[in-house]
Amino acid sequence: MIRGKERIASTESQQAGHSARLSFLRQEMEAGRLDAFVVSHLPNVFYLSGFTGSAAALVVTLAGLTLFTDPRYSVQAKEEATGARVEIVRGSLTSAVAKHLSRLGVRRGLHIGLEAAHMTVAQRSTLGKALGARARWIPWDGHIEAARAVKDAGELSLMRKAAKIACSSWEEILPLVKPGVREIELAAELEFRMRRKGSSGPAFDTIIASGPRGALPHAHASRRVVGKNELVVFDLGAILRGYSSDLTRTVFVGRAPAEIRRWYGAVLEAQQAAREVLRPGVSAQEVDAAARQSLQRAGLGKQFVHSTGHGLGLEVHEMPRLAQGEKWLLRAGVVVTIEPGVYVEGKGGIRIEDDALVMPHGAQYLTDANRELIELG
Numbered sequence: 001m002i003r004g005k006e007r008i009a010s011t012e013s014q015q016a017g018h019s020a021r022l023s024f025l026r027q028e029m030e031a032g033r034l035d036a037f038v039v040s041h042l043p044n045v046f047y048l049s050g051f052t053g054s055a056a057a058l059v060v061t062l063a064g065l066t067l068f069t070d071p072r073y074s075v076q077a078k079e080e081a082t083g084a085r086v087e088i089v090r091g092s093l094t095s096a097v098a099k100h101l102s103r104l105g106v107r108r109g110l111h112i113g114l115e116a117a118h119m120t121v122a123q124r125s126t127l128g129k130a131l132g133a134r135a136r137w138i139p140w141d142g143h144i145e146a147a148r149a150v151k152d153a154g155e156l157s158l159m160r161k162a163a164k165i166a167c168s169s170w171e172e173i174l175p176l177v178k179p180g181v182r183e184i185e186l187a188a189e190l191e192f193r194m195r196r197k198g199s200s201g202p203a204f205d206t207i208i209a210s211g212p213r214g215a216l217p218h219a220h221a222s223r224r225v226v227g228k229n230e231l232v233v234f235d236l237g238a239i240l241r242g243y244s245s246d247l248t249r250t251v252f253v254g255r256a257p258a259e260i261r262r263w264y265g266a267v268l269e270a271q272q273a274a275r276e277v278l279r280p281g282v283s284a285q286e287v288d289a290a291a292r293q294s295l296q297r298a299g300l301g302k303q304f305v306h307s308t309g310h311g312l313g314l315e316v317h318e319m320p321r322l323a324q325g326e327k328w329l330l331r332a333g334v335v336v337t338i339e340p341g342v343y344v345e346g347k348g349g350i351r352i353e354d355d356a357l358v359m360p361h362g363a364q365y366l367t368d369a370n371r372e373l374i375e376l377g
Contacts, residue, residue, distance in 0.1 A: 014050055017154055018083050021048055021147065026062055028143055029113070036061045036104060037113040037140060038097060038127070043314040044115070044144040046242060049081040057093050058084070059100055066100060068093045094123045098130030113140030142319075149311055149319045150333035155243060156357065159313070159335060162199070162245035163355050163366035165238040169193040170249060170369055177251060177376050179228045183208040186234075187221035194238045203237030203244035204316050214250070214348030217306055217341065228377070229254040231348040237316060244316050246337050247367050248353030251374040260350075263342050264373045266298035267350045270340040271371075274308055274322075278338070278356055278363040284326035291340040292324075300342050309337040312355055334358045335366070 025048070029037055039045055039058035046052055049065065053073040059066045067084040069077050070093070077086045089096040104110060110131065114124070116139035128137065151159065173189045187206040194202065209219035211230040219233075226232060235248040250267075252260060274291040288308040295304045307323035310316075312335045320328040322336060330336075339353030355366040 014154070015083060017152055018048060018050055020152075022060065022065060022083070024147060025060060025144065029060070029062060032111075032113070032138075032140065034111050034113045034138065034140070036101060036110075038101075038115065039144065040115050040123075041118040041144075044148075047144060047148055047314060049084050051077055051081040051084075052242065053077065055093065057097050059097060061104070068096050068100075092126070094126045095130075098127045101127070101135070102130050110135045111138060112136070113138050113143075115141055115144075117141045145319050148313055150331055151313060151335055151357075152333075155313065156333075156335075158240050158243040159245065159355070159357075160366050162203075162238045162240040162243055163247070163368075165194050165197045165199050165240065166236055166245045166247045167367055167369040169197060169238070170234060170236060170247060174251070174374070174376065177226065177232060177253065179226055179253060179377070181226050183210055183213075183221040183224050183226065186226075190234075190236055194236075197238075199238035199240055201239055203239050203246060207233065207235035207248075209233045209349065210253075211348055212346055214350070215343040215345050217343060217349065217351070226253060231260065231350060233349050233351055235351065235353065242314055244312060244314070245355055245367065246312055246316060246339075246353060247355070247369060248339055248341075248351045249369055249371075249374075250350045250352065251376055253376050256373060256375055261373065262298075263300065263344075264350050266295060266300050267340055267342050267352050268371060268373075269298070270294040270304075271338055271352050271354070274338045274340065275354075275356070275363065275365075278330070278336075278358060280330055280332050280358060280360060282330050284320045284322045284328045284330065285324055287322045287330075287336075287338070288324055288326070291338070295340060295342065303342040303344055304340060305343055306341065309339050309353075311336055330358050332358055332360045 037060040045056045056069045065084040067081045068087050074088045187208050191202050208221040210226045210232045213219045214231050214233045233250045237246040270291040273294040274287050277290045291308040309322035311318040341351030343349040357364045
């Protein structure tokens with residue numbers, strides 16, 4: 001719990017962070033010759049203003065910041081978005097944004113950026129009709145996401161804590177993993193323990209896949225009963241004040257046979273290969289290639305069916321994506337997951353995932369749960 005001077009210091013730090021982000025964004029807007037920018041993606045609204053409501057839009061100009069939301073959030077918006085002018089809207093937020101933009105000026109050629117990927121055709125039509133020929137609408141996706149990729153000290157502090165919550169919660173439930181327990185029961189225990197440690201909830205639907213279901217990389221926890229002599233994949237994450245962690249571990253219930261040990265060792269070696277190349281200046285595809293080539297050498301390349309990792313922060317999947325063909329260059333301050341896996345139909349899957357912070361001369365790992373093969377029972 002934050003009290004007294006700590007709460008004041010935390011609030012001041014958040015305000016300073018939002019101010020720095022807006023300053024950078026306005027520099028980008030000036031370079032792009034934008035008069036205004038409409039922000040509609042909620043994680044980006046939070047990143048720039050601190051507002052956590054489920055209905056919102058921001059209009060950023062070179063001189064001001066206006067938050068639009070509905071009456072449910074009239075008190076919350078004023079408490080959270082202290083650096084913005086707040087407009088409470090009864091009706092369409094898009095119409096209110098359009099009306100606001102129409103007051104920016106009557107000259108022709110008003111340049112307005114949009115997060116086009118996060119707007120519907122109807123929303124764009126509403127904005128277009130309001131300004132007509134006076135405005136030039138410019139798709140401006142990805143600018144905030146690119147800035148979000150590099151975390152500041154406050155963000156990293158939250159992500160470290162979120163990672164510890166996930167790791168310690170997983171370690172605590174290991175004694176419960178035994179034949180006869182249902183996947184969904186283990187998921188409930190995990191999520192309860194993460195909440196008890198301070199998480200506002202799971203970062204995504206907790207994945208617990210036992211036996212043959214482990215061959216499904218995104219299998220949700222089901223009512224399947226864990227059996228003897230089979231793999232169990234755990235993929236979980238905690239949210240702490242908006243920031244996520246993402247951890248995957250695989251255990252074996254019983255004594256693992258040689259084939260399973262070989263597969264597990266190959267996945268662990270692939271993750272280590274990716275870890276060793278992770279540093280500033282390396283492209284996202286190079287990290288993926290390190291893990292992929294390692295599994296190919298082990299004869300398991302075809303069983304690795306997804307990318308090696310992804311960016312992590314306000315969203316579980318954000319820039320950059322560690323995959324083939326991704327030329328994005330890593331920078332210090334970026335947090336990514338490293339999660340190679342092997343999936344064999346009818347037998348199950350093995351995935352090992354950690355959250356990594358790119359440092360000036362390498363990487364630091366936020367997750368610290370045991371990576372070695374754990375045999376239970």
